[in-house]
Amino acid sequence: MSTEAEWKHEQDTDTTSQESAMTSKHDETVSPAVDAEEQGDDVALRLNGLTKRFGRTTAVEDISYTVQRGSFSSIVGPNGAGKTTTLSMISGLLPPSSGSVEVLGDDVWRDRQAAQQRIGTLPDRLRMFEQLTGAQYLSYVGSIRGLKKQEVLERTENLIDAFDLRDNVNRLVVDYSSGLRKKLGLAATLIHNPELLVLDEPLDAIDPVSANTIVEVLETFTERGGTVLLSSHSMDFVQRVCDHIAVIVDGQLIAEGDMDEVRGELTLEERFRHIVRGPEESEGLDWLDISFR
Numbered sequence: 659m660s661t662e663a664e665w666k667h668e669q670d671t672d673t674t675s676q677e678s679a680m681t682s683k684h685d686e687t688v689s690p691a692v693d694a695e696e697q698g699d700d701v702a703l704r705l706n707g708l709t710k711r712f713g714r715t716t717a718v719e720d721i722s723y724t725v726q727r728g729s730f731s732s733i734v735g736p737n738g739a740g741k742t743t744t745l746s747m748i749s750g751l752l753p754p755s756s757g758s759v760e761v762l763g764d765d766v767w768r769d770r771q772a773a774q775q776r777i778g779t780l781p782d783r784l785r786m787f788e789q790l791t792g793a794q795y796l797s798y799v800g801s802i803r804g805l806k807k808q809e810v811l812e813r814t815e816n817l818i819d820a821f822d823l824r825d826n827v828n829r830l831v832v833d834y835s836s837g838l839r840k841k842l843g844l845a846a847t848l849i850h851n852p853e854l855l856v857l858d859e860p861l862d863a864i865d866p867v868s869a870n871t872i873v874e875v876l877e878t879f880t881e882r883g884g885t886v887l888l889s890s891h892s893m894d895f896v897q898r899v900c901d902h903i904a905v906i907v908d909g910q911l912i913a914e915g916d917m918d919e920v921r922g923e924l925t926l927e928e929r930f931r932h933i934v935r936g937p938e939e940s941e942g943l944d945w946l947d948i949s950f951r
């Protein structure tokens with residue numbers, strides 16, 4: 659949707675001419691070739707050589723893969739891996755330095771408005787209109803999405819119930835907790851009946867009961883043919899709900915495929931640690947010890 663006013667986005671300091679300043683430390687790459695078999699109608703999302711440079715930093719480097727329609731897909735990776743940058747390029751919020759994004763056959767960066775009509779986006783840093791109530795916010799998003807007044811009213815009511823927002827819907831957004839804001843933001847991503855949801859850490863700050871409610875809504879969405887792409891740091895959650903996964907490290911695609919294929923015999927958390935090779939224990943903090951007091 660063309661609601662850039664709502665999203666906080668740093669200036670795009672794209673300098674495509676500059677060389678990548680970062681090289682991958684990882685050798686465990688699963689080749690992301692665009693497979694001829696994947697050219698069909700069942701593809702919801704196709705990334706082809708997607709790259710983003712910020713000055714001398716290559717945030718995302720040559721990422722290519724596809725997500726099938728109806729998938730519950732996730733992008734995982736350590737802090738600073740490039741997840742938010744990738745999701746922002748997919749949802750039409752941040753222009754790639756090179757490469758392309760297709761959503762249901764439409765090139766996002768060739769006709770951004772058309773593509774964004776098919777996408778519901780929960781960005782990393784969602785800016786809301788603080789002086790609206792939750793209900794007014796949903797209605798506002800519905801109206802700028804071009805819905806008719808009656809549709810806006812009906813869908814707002816449905817979403818309030820589905821996301822269990824009834825007790826808070828008449829309060830001003832400025833008074834919402836971060837979890838409530840996220841729930842409201844998630845509800846708003848659905849109001850125009852999108853085909854692809856792109857959600858940056860949707861369960862961050864959400865309590866377990868609300869998380870369950872949200873997962874149920876998202877599962878219903880995929881059962882009805884919608885596609886979900888989300889980022890998360892919770893490997894338990896991702897393993898539990900997602901059927902497809904992409905692992906990004908230092909802006910590069912390290913592994914991608916069906917959940918069971920990527921994690922093999924390991925839990926996703928074990929597999930993730932193995933791929934990322936994080937330190938097993940913190941080093942150099944010996945002074946952080948009060949046991950002798």
Ligand SMILES: Nc1ncnc2c1ncn2[C@@H]1O[C@H](COP(=O)(O)OP(=O)(O)OP(=O)(O)O)[C@@H](O)[C@H]1O
Pocket residue numbers: 668669670671712715716717735736737738739740741742743744
């Ligand atoms: N607007 C920007 N200008 C310059 N560098 C940026 C910008 N946005 C992101 N970066 C850099 O790009 C890299 C990827 O950042 P990104 O936010 O995509 O990572 P992430 O995987 O979402 O991280 P996290 O898990 O911590 O949210 C980082 O090195 C980050 O510092």
